[in-house]
């Protein structure tokens with residue numbers, strides 16, 4: 379029987395792997411790698427900012443620009459970053475001596491990272507190392523200057539490095555919810571970068587069933603003006619192969635696998651525990667083929683690592699020409715997920731064994747011509763002016779229903795000065811509280827009326843009465859319930875209390891309501907404090923003054939009882 383001995387020497391000893399964290403962002407990424415624990419590889423943090431540097435405890439540290447920036451950062455100036463690293467060139471060089479593979483983690487856009495990254499890369503290459511750069515690109519909100527500095531450095535790195543993996547922080551933002559803080563966004567990005575670094579290191583340093591060498595990595599990541607596509611996924615337990623592939627494709631760098639469609643070389647590496655089966659590998663590769671062009675050169679590697687236990691990890695690496703990446707539509711993500719059942723979370727492992735027929739090229743349905751929607755009309759937020767409506771038919775005012783006669787419980791006659799007591803009236807039904815009267819109080823709020831509302835009149839033409847609300851809320855053209863409104867700083871409820879039978883007169887505009895003079899209140903002959911006086915004598919009385927006074931058994935019920943008794 380012929381037996382083959384595998385040559386474990388094909389892989390790189392961990393001692394010859396160095397991971398460098400450069401600048402503030404690089405140090406954060408490195409810290410994450412150190413925290414996650416990566417056996418064997420040496421870690422080096424290097425920065426101009428001595429405070430950030432001293433916080434790192436995971437490995438070797440080299441200060442840049444000791445004399446130039448004197449422990450401060452490069453202040454966003456890449457030239458300063460360049461000069462700072464040249465001061466420490468010898469130290470860096472000796473630290474990289476004999477290393478076969480160097481991973482450089484850096485955030486581009488600032489001074490230290492953008493200025494020093496190309497120089498470190500050059501030094502490492504001169505020392506004979508294979509250099510993989512993991513670089514983040516700044517968020518859009520960081521401004522044009524940072525983006526331009528990052529682009530300049532990226533162009534240099536594309537030429538100098540062996541492989542360049544870029545992470546756009548803007549896309550990293552997709553890893554967290556919009557409402558989450560910048561800290562969470564950075565942390566999610568660092569986590570993703572750290573996972574990528576670990577996957578690549580696993581790929582080149584672990585002895586495998588089918589080995590992937592540096593030459594394979596190089597051909598997958600050819601950096602002649604191209605950017606790396608990278609995805610790494612891990613899953614364990616049932617259906618782990620399908621889920622690991624789905625996780626890898628979900629990487630923001632792969633656009634859910636859509637970017638692999640034009641890849642010429644794709645490196646795939648699988649790593650699993652001792653129970654990794656050939657069947658799983660086969661199914662996984664079948665699933666992946668849907669994303670990779672038929673003619674693509676697929677470099678495959680697999681490794682059994684007992685430390686993986688029941689986990690399975692897949693790493694996908696490829697490269698696309700830069701101009702191609704720029705042209706890739708951002709919304710290809712949703713398109714890809716519609717194209718492939720693998721990306722449907724409801725879909726399980728069955729989609730491998732029983733693949734659905736490839737749906738035809740998805741074509742966006744033409745959007746129907748938007749109807750001229752009157753609700754979308756933006757009207758300046760001024761006082762509400764209702765549109766002229768047809769004159770309403772004037773109907774005779776219905777006779778108001780006679781109100782129940784108020785009943786008074788006779789009070790026992792007081793001996794001396796009796797305290798004023800009015801027997802509580804029996805209320806047939808509790809009535810909701812009356813809303814605040816619609817009276818402007820200039821002292822309370824000097825804001826003009828309606829200043830806080832975002833309402834606009836709705837076009838009522840052709841609408842039924844039910845549809846004709848007085849207002850339309852801009853944010854939501856047809857709200858189920860209008861949001862709380864504020865007028866002069868006071869909340870106004872839409873639910874009005876029970877109304878008496880109203881006249882059929884059309885509602886008058888609010889400003890047309892005549893102001894009501896407050897009655898004067900007089901208590902004990904003296905106005906209390908600054909309060910004004912209420913004169914009962916001058917106030918109108920009776921339901922229909924002069925015609926139907928409220929007189930019952932000879933008593934004028936419009937007078938308070940104590941006044942009645944005195945008479």
Ligand SMILES: Nc1nc2c(ncn2[C@@H]2O[C@H](COP(=O)(O)OP(=O)(O)OP(=O)(O)O)[C@@H](O)[C@H]2O)c(=O)[nH]1
Pocket residue numbers: 400401402403404406407426427451452453454455484485486487488489490491492514515516517520524547564565567568
């Ligand atoms: N992913 C990630 N990106 C970061 C983080 N911190 C900063 N960045 C990004 O990296 C860019 C450079 O920031 P730093 O690394 O702090 O800057 P520097 O290279 O040290 O340069 P100076 O501060 O000028 O000395 C920023 O514009 C951010 O876009 C981080 O923790 N994680």
